[in-house]
Amino acid sequence: MSIVLYIAVMAGVTYLIRMLPFAFFRKKISSVFLRSFLYYIPYAVLSAMTIPAIFYSTGNFYTAAAGTMTALVLSYFRLPLIVVALAAAGAAFLTGLFV
Amino acid sequence: MEKRIKNSFLRGTADGIPIALGYLSVSFGFGIMAAGAGLSVFEAFMISLTNLTSAGQAQGVAVIAGGGTLLEMAAVQLIINIRYALMAISLSQKLDKSFTLPHRMMAAYGITDEIFAVCSTKEKKLRPSYMYGVTLISTLGWVGGTFFGAAAGEILPASVTAALGIVLYGMFMAIIIPPCRKEKSILMVVVTAAGLSILCKYLLSAVSSGFAVILCALAASLVGAALFPRKEEED
Helix, strand or coil, rough: CCCCHHHHHHHHHHHHHHHHHHHCCCCCCCCCCHHHHHHHHHHHHHHHHCCHHHHHCCHHHHHHHHHHHHHHHHHHCCHHHHHHHHHHHHHHHHHHCCC | CCHHHHHHHHHHHHHHHHHHHHHHHHHHHHHHHHHHHHCHHHHHHHHHHHCCCCHHHHHHHHHCCCCCCCHHHHHHHHHHHHHHHHHHHHHCCCCCCCHHHHHHHHHHHHHHHHHHHHHHCCCCCCCHHHHHHHHHHHHHHHHHHHHHHHHCCCCCCHHHHHHHCHHHHHHHHHHHHHHHCCHHHHHHHHHHHHHHHHHHHCCCCCCCCHHHHHHHHHHHHHHHHHCCCCCCCCC
């Protein structure tokens, strides 16, 4: 399938999700269940995207595991996003020198 | 009047510099990932320019690489990016009256987690020019990083590009782990989603990765909303 079509669908859906509520929404969602559900969605999405895909992200299980552990520890101590992200890559690279 | 608009644009641009620097390095990782999945530098660049989002783009590239359908692509983007609709609703409550419909339709392009965070924590009403300033500089960082990442993917040694494949996932962990420490409801949702995702990967391998993410996220969020409904004041 043409990559242009994929990109058009991606861009169109993503834009409409942002634009429609921003341009036309005027009131507040009152259902506690719905609000709670929507609140949890981003955490659930990121978690499902990351596990187990992160272990395949470097093409080698051991380098990826080293990067994952590094990211886990550093993010537990609330280091900035960019520090965690680059340190994970650094750990994966260094581990790659030995496996 | 004209001068005031220009100033708030510049103020927005200045406030957007930290976002741009963060985007530069994260989108570098996206560029490498996209190139690794077989996309050209121009294609990766266009995805970043037209989407301006990390998780949706990363999963979108996975759908392309896996030869998924356009319906799957649309569904994946809808679920992953639905949070922007919430942010848009939240931001819509504090817009300056100069924010006319055409401005709203244009500025909506810039609703990302980070730009939302900067704009929504402003004390004053939000002006279009301020949001354009934040969005412009942030977008430059995002597409610039993507371009260099995708181009470098063809130049850098394989050991380096392989290691950089983990950058985006590292950032995702940095987003979800700290809230897990603070709220056990979030920890429960995150662990449930991860567990389901592992089950999908190894037991339901026929389910494509895009739909697996959707199913796991919906299920985990439903469980979270049922077991840990959030009261108004917690938001």
